[in-house]
Amino acid sequence: MQPRYALLVSLCFLAVLSGCVTAPLAPARAQPPAVEVALAAGANVAHAAIEPAAFADFDPSSACTSELWVLVNVYETLTRYAPLGSQDALEPGLATSWAVSDEGMTWTFKLREGVKFHDGANFDASAVKRSIERTKELGQCAAFLLEPISEIQVPDPYTVVFNLAYPAPLDSILASPYGAWIMSPGAADKDAAWFAAGNESGTGPYRFARYEPGQRLVVQRFDDYWRGWQPDQFDAVIFEMIDDPVAAEQMLRAGELDFANQVVLTADQMASLDGHNGLRLDAAPSLGNWVIFLNHRHPPTDDLRVRQALAYSFPYESVMAHTMLGKGTLAHGPVPTSLWGHDPEPSRYIEDLDQAASLLEQAGYASGLELTFSYDPTEQTMAELWQANLAKIGVKLKLEPADFPIRWDAAKSAPEKAPHAFLLTWAPDVVDPYSYLFNMFHSEEQPLWNLGFYSDPAFDALVDQARRQSAVDQTAASALYVDAQGMLADDAAAIYASDLPEFNIIADDIQGFVTNPSYSHLVIWYDVRRKE
Amino acid sequence: MIRADHLLRRAATSLIVVFGVLTLTFVLTRVLPSDPAQLIAGQRARPEQVAAIRSQLGLNRPLPEQFARYLGSLARGDLGRSFVTKRSVAEDLGIFLPATLELVLCGFALALVVGIPAGILAGVNERGAFDRVTGVAAILGAAAPVFALALLAQHVFFNQLHWLPLNGRLSAEVSLAHPVTFVTGFLLVDTALTGNWVAWRDALGHLILPALVVAVYPLAIVLRMMRNSMVDVLHQPHITVARAKGLSERAILLHHALPNAILPVLTIAGLMFAYAITGTLLVELLFRWPGVGKYVADAIVAKDFPPILAVTLVSTVIFVGVTFLMDLLRVTLDPRVTR
Numbered sequence: 096m097q098p099r100y101a102l103l104v105s106l107c108f109l110a111v112l113s114g115c116v117t118a119p120l121a122p123a124r125a126q127p128p129a130v131e132v133a134l135a136a137g138a139n140v141a142h143a144a145i146e147p148a149a150f151a152d153f154d155p156s157s158a159c160t161s162e163l164w165v166l167v168n169v170y171e172t173l174t175r176y177a178p179l180g181s182q183d184a185l186e187p188g189l190a191t192s193w194a195v196s197d198e199g200m201t202w203t204f205k206l207r208e209g210v211k212f213h214d215g216a217n218f219d220a221s222a223v224k225r226s227i228e229r230t231k232e233l234g235q236c237a238a239f240l241l242e243p244i245s246e247i248q249v250p251d252p253y254t255v256v257f258n259l260a261y262p263a264p265l266d267s268i269l270a271s272p273y274g275a276w277i278m279s280p281g282a283a284d285k286d287a288a289w290f291a292a293g294n295e296s297g298t299g300p301y302r303f304a305r306y307e308p309g310q311r312l313v314v315q316r317f318d319d320y321w322r323g324w325q326p327d328q329f330d331a332v333i334f335e336m337i338d339d340p341v342a343a344e345q346m347l348r349a350g351e352l353d354f355a356n357q358v359v360l361t362a363d364q365m366a367s368l369d370g371h372n373g374l375r376l377d378a379a380p381s382l383g384n385w386v387i388f389l390n391h392r393h394p395p396t397d398d399l400r401v402r403q404a405l406a407y408s409f410p411y412e413s414v415m416a417h418t419m420l421g422k423g424t425l426a427h428g429p430v431p432t433s434l435w436g437h438d439p440e441p442s443r444y445i446e447d448l449d450q451a452a453s454l455l456e457q458a459g460y461a462s463g464l465e466l467t468f469s470y471d472p473t474e475q476t477m478a479e480l481w482q483a484n485l486a487k488i489g490v491k492l493k494l495e496p497a498d499f500p501i502r503w504d505a506a507k508s509a510p511e512k513a514p515h516a517f518l519l520t521w522a523p524d525v526v527d528p529y530s531y532l533f534n535m536f537h538s539e540e541q542p543l544w545n546l547g548f549y550s551d552p553a554f555d556a557l558v559d560q561a562r563r564q565s566a567v568d569q570t571a572a573s574a575l576y577v578d579a580q581g582m583l584a585d586d587a588a589a590i591y592a593s594d595l596p597e598f599n600i601i602a603d604d605i606q607g608f609v610t611n612p613s614y615s616h617l618v619i620w621y622d623v624r625r626k627e
Numbered sequence: 628m629i630r631a632d633h634l635l636r637r638a639a640t641s642l643i644v645v646f647g648v649l650t651l652t653f654v655l656t657r658v659l660p661s662d663p664a665q666l667i668a669g670q671r672a673r674p675e676q677v678a679a680i681r682s683q684l685g686l687n688r689p690l691p692e693q694f695a696r697y698l699g700s701l702a703r704g705d706l707g708r709s710f711v712t713k714r715s716v717a718e719d720l721g722i723f724l725p726a727t728l729e730l731v732l733c734g735f736a737l738a739l740v741v742g743i744p745a746g747i748l749a750g751v752n753e754r755g756a757f758d759r760v761t762g763v764a765a766i767l768g769a770a771a772p773v774f775a776l777a778l779l780a781q782h783v784f785f786n787q788l789h790w791l792p793l794n795g796r797l798s799a800e801v802s803l804a805h806p807v808t809f810v811t812g813f814l815l816v817d818t819a820l821t822g823n824w825v826a827w828r829d830a831l832g833h834l835i836l837p838a839l840v841v842a843v844y845p846l847a848i849v850l851r852m853m854r855n856s857m858v859d860v861l862h863q864p865h866i867t868v869a870r871a872k873g874l875s876e877r878a879i880l881l882h883h884a885l886p887n888a889i890l891p892v893l894t895i896a897g898l899m900f901a902y903a904i905t906g907t908l909l910v911e912l913l914f915r916w917p918g919v920g921k922y923v924a925d926a927i928v929a930k931d932f933p934p935i936l937a938v939t940l941v942s943t944v945i946f947v948g949v950t951f952l953m954d955l956l957r958v959t960l961d962p963r964v965t966r
Binding site: 152239290291305 | 802921922
């Protein structure tokens with residue numbers, strides 16, 4: 096062979112080889128239709144950033160992570176969590192009204208008439224029954240929230256009755272973005288693969304127009320949406336999938352995005368983008384908080400006095416000042432102050448090193464001791480501030496930063512060897528004090544979220560009673576939840592490092608954006624407009 | 628002449644390599660302390676839910692049984708479904724693999740087309756000005772971190788000059804208005820085949836920067852290797868003999884020096900190419916290129932076994948295939964191999 100052909104031959108061969116590899120994989124597909132709405136002259140189009148992991152799962156029965164940023168614009172729930180400061184905690188969604196009877200055991204929802212699904216089907220009680228039953232049967236994500244439901248009845252097309260096995264605040268549960276979405280009967284028959292291909296059928300204001308895996312998802316307005324449309328609302332929203340914070344920052348700086356949240360960008364990047372090129376940083380209270388579990392099964396933190404000493408040693412004020420752009424707020428207990436059922440009094444544990452030292456002395460650790468602290472690498476500042484405080488009273492805090500899934504797996508599989516202190520960033524699955532108190536402190540046979548391995552039957556009983564009470568009387572339930580938090584404080588079960596803010600970067604010309612901590616990190620695009 | 632037994636032997640070794648890599652990856656993914664069932668169920672799920680999913684996926688079965696089942700479905704051409712996205716892995720690879728191949732092929736074509744002639748030129752003019760300049764440039768190119776190159780390229784060509792788009796494979800506006808019909812998955816090919824020239828131009832614009840960045844490292848290596856190899860060969864007795872015979876410099880270069888000098892360069896280029904299939908992760912991240920590197924990285928983080936195994940399989944096949952090809956090429960160019 097002539098050498099001059101060598102290069103040519105090898106390139107051809109590579110091309111053929113790559114063709115051989117990809118050809119059998121190539122899905123045969125027709126040309127996707129153009130998305131006219133997004134392209135009409137003068138169309139309002141918004142661009143939002145989204146993490147690709149976001150598109151892990153489009154099945155509304157099992158979607159559990161940031162794909163909810165999209166789905167909340169496509170599907171709706173019977174009730175909705177009202178923004179902070181509203182008179183009622185809940186507002187009507189696909190249900191217009193609801194009532195509870197039998198001491199929280201029977202819930203009757205009256206449904207909205209004239210609502211259409213994206214596939215043209217009518218929204219009615221049978222769709223509600225099918226959707227909730229499907230999610231319950233699939234048993235993924237937060238399906239356990241639906242566990243109290245024992246039977247769903249459809250007395251007429253616009254009434255649905257839920258019979259419960261035990262009292263529960265179903266009105267609040269059915270507002271959860273984790274698994275209470277209503278889908279059309281046609282969609283409810285489909286499997287996860289159908290949804291994964293980029294199909295949907297909800298009642299929400301936007302419907303899927305185009306899904307380009309790894310690149311973007313486009314939603315466009317659903318013309319028959321029951322709340323109707325104003326001309327200045329967005330016609331389409333393009334969710335650009337971005338894994339890399341640097342790429343996201345560049346796109347924001349270039350004006351290619353209208354919205355990005357804390358999951359896509361770091362807090363420091365957000366601070367640097369504030370005020371840049373028509374962008375602003377929006378900071379608001381969230382329902383998230385930092386809880387540092389103290390291990391009840393690993394000496395010496397099984398000793399109450401050691402746990403109390405640790406709670407007194409924590410630098411609450413300086414941690415708040417030096418993390419989360421200084422926007423965190425003082426936690427009163429495990430239930431954040433932005434939610435009902437929180438302790439009205441500030442925590443009895445404040446930074447007091449003398450108190451901490453004397454408690455350690457009483458416990459017999461005057462000569463010092465060594466403890467371990469597990470946290471995410473992003474929270475290094477907090478860890479070092481605490482470590483410095485503890486060093487002053489003779490405690491050596493061994494820092495064990497690791498990615499959450501790894502340290503979580505390790506901790507829950509071996510409680511006796513798990514770190515003495517374990518940081519968890521909690522965000523509730525259902526907006527209710529029960530989510531915090533049950534998940535993080537209720538006795539667990541097999542540890543999941545109770546990573547201090549706290550166990551007190553009296554506490555369990557009180558929290559369960561509070562939950563039953565909340566089905567009929569929130570004020571009474573609230574008092575019980577406060578009592579339960581008192582028990583946790585007596586036991587120094589955990590350290591509440593801070594109630595967390597939520598950050599978003601949003602274009603200045605987007606108006607009407609109100610952070611609703613119940614729907615964090617996302618925009619309900621129907622509610623916002625672009626300023627002319 | 629290539630002998631049949633040589634071919635057969637190579638094919639058999641290749642199969643063993645593919646099987647070995649597959650087995651190793653399978654065992655590694657299974658023995659690592661991770662629980663895909665928990666990841667699938669979501670962090671909110673209670674232990675009972677997780678156990679149900681584990682048995683549904685057969686993850687509670689003995690390892691050999693799981694492997695046998697996997698090989699069985701593989702034999703039927705079924706790469707399985709992602710645990711996390713529930714999408715067909717074959718379908719996803721059909722989207723992500725051509726994206727990476729388009730990027731890497733363009734990058735390597737550039738590297739070879741520029742690197743080989745430049746290397747020859749530098750080798751012929753040993754210690755000349757061109758040799759010294761390209762020498763320094765090659766060291767810089769091989770040493771520069773790929774993320775720095777990517778950011779630099781974006782800064783210059785997007786932020787400053789506004790010549791090329793920042794990232795992505797096709798702009799949203801073009802993709803919506805001029806949808807691309809899927810034929811091969813190579814955007815430049817598909818748009819040309821269907822005469823969608825608006826999308827073709829847009830796709831080309833998006834390809835230039837990441838392809839340049841992908842090209843830099845192999846270009847530097849190819850250039851240096853070609854140069855050194857050329858210098859070596861030019862100092863050998865048979866070249867002196869050719870010169871003594873009075874052959875023209877052109878004939879000496881093309882017929883006596885180049886065939887010997889280019890062999891090691893092509894071998895290395897082939898290996899670098901195969902490596903780049905999954906090795907361009909950083910370029911894919913920074914340029915938001917929906918490629919197979921990003922795809923498998925996401926899968927690894929999520930302990931999503933089917934995509935991890937499928938990508939391992941495909942990249943091993945490519946690697947083995949490229950090595951095999953390079954061997955054939957060597958045999959064709961260098962008769963000593965089979966003699």
